[in-house]
Amino acid sequence: MxxxxxxxxxxxxxxxxxxxxxxxxxxxxxxxxxxxxxxxxxxxxxxxxxxxxxxxxxxxxxxxxxxxxxxxxxxxxxxxxxxxxxxxxxxxxxxxxxxxxxxxxxxxxxxxxxxxxxxxxxxxxxxxxxxxxxxxxxxxxxxxxxxxxxxxxxxxxxxxxxxxxxxxxxxxxxxxxxIDPDVVPAAKRTRPPMKKELHVVSSGRISPQKNFPLFCQVATSLAHMPIRFTWVGGGSDPLPELPSNVTVTGWLPHAEGLARLNEGHVYLHLTSWEGLSRILLEAMAHGFPLVVSNIPPNVELASAGNGFICNNAADATNAITKLFKDNALLTKMSKASLHHLETRYxxxxxxxxxxxxxxxxxx
Missing domain, CATH: 3.40.50.2000 (Glycogen Phosphorylase B;)
Structure with a gap:
């Protein structure tokens, strides 16, 4: 034909x-x-x-x-x-x-x-x-x-x-x-073992939807531990004074933003509302354990043994602390994220x- x-x-x-x-x-x-x-x-x-x-x-x-x-x-x-x-x-x-x-x-x-x-x-x-x-x-x-x-x-x-x-x-x-998982190199489909420091990442436009203040609140509560936070993205308004363990990159091209995210161990996503997040799917394709807010689309993605669902800052703080203390749990959730993506998304x-x-x- x-x-x-x-x-x-x-x-x-x-x-x-x-x-x-x-x-x-x-x-x-x-x-x-x-x-x-x-x-x-x-x-x-x-x-x-x-x-x-x-x-x-x-x-x-x-x-x-x-x-x-x-x-x-x-x-x-x-x-x-x-x-x-x-x-x-x-x-x-x-x-x-x-x-x-x-x-x-x-x-x-x-x-x-x-x-x-x-x-x-x-x-x-x-x-x-x-x-x-x-x-x-x-x-x-x-x-x-x-x-x-x-x-x-x-x-x-x-x-x-x-x-x-x-x-x-x-x-x-x-x-x-x-997401097409085949576009992610095999070496980048799981998180590197956490050594002396845990790196928590998030991304997007800093806006009410993304709940950046809650992100900073979680970071502040963990400032006494070797845990650093990176937000890949920026906003149109001037940023407030940031906690000492938070870095904001500003807007980056998509490929460069993914490269920065790929330096992390845990993806923190505390949105107040949205559809099914594409950046969460990209995080799953890279094997990130998820720590997410308790809204239905986030629950949909983080309920396969690959993350924690949080109602408030204390829940997110506890989840990140658990992952910091348990490398085996981090690795297990990393593999579960990739499997959930490959089979359903x-x-x-x-x-x-x-x-x-x-x-x-x-x-």
């Missing part, structure tokens, strides 16, 4: 407002992993964290269209529904897939009555943002519930998010965020699921 040329492949349009961080990495992986089965068009906004060389992270031939969408859902968004509809219909897509709450709202409204199959990945629902007032979170829930009656399939990034999706959408499924499984959803297959 003759292999399809790039121009004859079905067109899959990805609409993404949150074009940075974990969403960016997941979208890049999705497009690169299915490049022999579809031709991709990325309709995107730009954020501060969008890589300057973003085009280099996608397959050759990918088309990029900058379409300003803004961050929050607001009444003035009504003005961009028709232009977005005209753009998307004109691309003659096989399917349209939106990433994040804002993009999901826009495509479900813009594509009404077109018959174009559409998918929506929340990547962490807005109504889960615990730093927002209760009234605002209720407003976001009502929006999701109302839009959930429109024809689209919600694709959750994990099984915890799928439970939320089933409350607010008429049709939902899950394709868990995933493996990209090769996810690729088959995406092809089935998009109804595309390589020839």
């Amino acid at each position: 003759t292999k399809k040329t790039a121009t004859s492949l079905p067109v899959v349009v990805q609409v993404v407002e949150a074009f940075g961080g974990g969403v960016f990495q997941s979208l890049s992986q999705l497009c690169n992993g299915l490049k022999d089965s579809a031709r991709f068009v990325i309709v995107h906004d730009i954020r501060a964290e969008t890589p300057k060389d973003f085009t280099a992270h996608f397959p050759a031939g990918t088309q990029f269209i900058h379409f300003p969408m803004g961050r929050a859902i607001k009444a003035s968004d009504a003005k961009i529904i028709l232009p977005l509809r005209k753009l998307l219909v004109g691309l003659k897509p096989h399917v349209v897939h939106a990433h994040s709450s804002k993009a999901g709202a826009l495509i479900r409204l813009a594509l009404l009555g077109t018959g174009i199959p559409r998918f929506y990945s929340p990547r962490g629902y807005s109504f889960e943002m615990v730093d927002s007032p209760r009234s605002k979170r209720a407003f976001y829930w009502l929006i999701e519930r109302a839009l959930g009656f429109l024809p689209a399939t919600t694709v959750a990034c994990g099984y915890a998010e799928l439970k939320d999706a089933r409350w607010v959408s008429w049709k939902s499924t899950a394709v868990p965020n995933s 493996n990209w090769h499984n996810a690729a088959r699921q995406w092809k089935a959803l998009y109804k595309i297959q390589a020839e």
Whole structure:
């Protein structure tokens, strides 16, 4: 059978407002992993964290269209529904897939009555943002519930998010965020034995979601022990005075950030809310024991004998202390993290699921 040329492949349009961080990495992986089965068009906004060389992270031939969408859902968004509809219909897509709450709202409204199959990945629902007032979170829930009656399939990034999706959408499924473990060199898939000092790492944008103050609180409580903490990433606001055992690297390119993380023994992840964390999956692919906050997506990843689930700073402090005192436990949890990733969050499984959803297959 003759292999399809790039121009004859079905067109899959990805609409993404949150074009940075974990969403960016997941979208890049999705497009690169299915490049022999579809031709991709990325309709995107730009954020501060969008890589300057973003085009280099996608397959050759990918088309990029900058379409300003803004961050929050607001009444003035009504003005961009028709232009977005005209753009998307004109691309003659096989399917349209939106990433994040804002993009999901826009495509479900813009594509009404077109018959174009559409998918929506929340990547962490807005109504889960615990730093927002209760009234605002209720407003976001009502929006999701109302839009959930429109024809689209919600694709959750994990099984915890799928439970939320089933409350607010008429049709939902899950394709868990995933990592290809084969891209991690074998020598980097387990943690080095801890010798005189334990190195605890975390990463991401310093924001209310990531709960950097709690990270610092844990570090302060362990300042009397040979345990150091590194946060790979930065924020837009000036940092408070840091504990003596904490280092913040500032923003680094993805590969460089992973290299810094790989110097550690334990991954500390105390987020207040999110979808299924991609950086946690990358930590698992590198064999990190996990110390995580007690929210459903984190519990989903750290409940396979590979980590500790914490309700507060004291729990996290105790967990890290146990790992410091027990090298055998650290090694055991390291192996368990890698095994959990390989069996349940493996990209090769996810690729088959995406092809089935998009109804595309390589020839």
